[in-house]
Structure formats: structure tokens, C-alpha cells
Amino acid sequence: MHAGGQGMYSSVTSGGEYVFHHDDAQPGVVPFRIRGNKIFSHVPAELVEVISPSDRRIKQDIRSVNEDDLMHRMLKLRVKTYRYTDMWRKVRGIADTTVRGVIAQEVREVFPEYITVNDEMRFDEAGFRLEDFHEVNKIRIAIDLVAAMQSRHRRFSYG
DSSP states (O other): OBOSSTTEEEEEOTTSOEEEEETTSOTTOOOEEEETTEEEESSOOOOSOOOOOOOGGGOOSOOOOOHHHHHHHHTTOOOEEEOOOHHHHHHHTOOOOOEEEOOHHHHHHHOGGGEEEEEEEEEGGGTEEEEEEEEEOHHHHHHHHHHHHHHHHHHHOOO
């Protein structure tokens, strides 16, 4: 099925997954897919902006957070450098380069609320399958970093 644009195509798999690919994609690599309640981009996504619903009127039980606790917990997170496995690079269609990030299993020890564990992560066209696959919600980390910075600022501000 043609999804518009030159060389851009989409199809529906037997599992109900929508798969988008284009003529310039590496053979066997699916750049973008929609599965259930998730969108996967296996290539860098250039987004002008990401908007999240945040209107006060859709929220209840609003309370302040303990910024000091968040700061102390943030200090326990360790940023690492690493390279992805051949298996994961095949899924993503990416080069073998060193990147910086966190390890989900380590983050889970300090901030379990940032982690989602999937019973199975599977991308059949790439021959990829892992059980107990951990994902990190980096947006939640970024929001809590704001509170941690406010805590740090309050400690070192005079006035």
C-alpha cells in the first residue's frame, strides 16, 4: 500500500502492525512501525517538537514532589558509554559507533517508575527476539531533572 510521498510505502502485518518503509532504507530494515499502543522509530527521528497533554484541567490530586529526594536519587544514575550489539544494529539499521546513555536494569534499581519491562520484544524481519526487554522513559528522567536542578539551585542560592 502506498502511503504517499515518493518511494514511501506502508503495509499491515498479520499481527496488525503497521510498517512503513521507503526506497532508501537498508534492505531488511523497517524504519518506522506502529504496534498496539507504541510507535517505533528504528532510525533517528527529526521532530520539530513533541507535545504532551498537560492542561491543569485534566489533572487531579496535584502535589509537589520532594525535589531533594529526586536530586539524591538522580546522583545515583550512571551515564555509560557503549556500543550496540550486531543484533540490535540490524534492527535499527545503524552503524557501529560508541554512544552515551543509561542501562535500563541499573536505572530500575533507583527509579523503577522509569522502566517498562516487556515480556518479549520481537522484530521478526530482523530475526530479533528478547524476553524481559527493558525500556527507559527518558522523558520522565528529563522532567525529574528539572526538580533536581531546582533542589540544587535552592541549596546554593543566597538572597
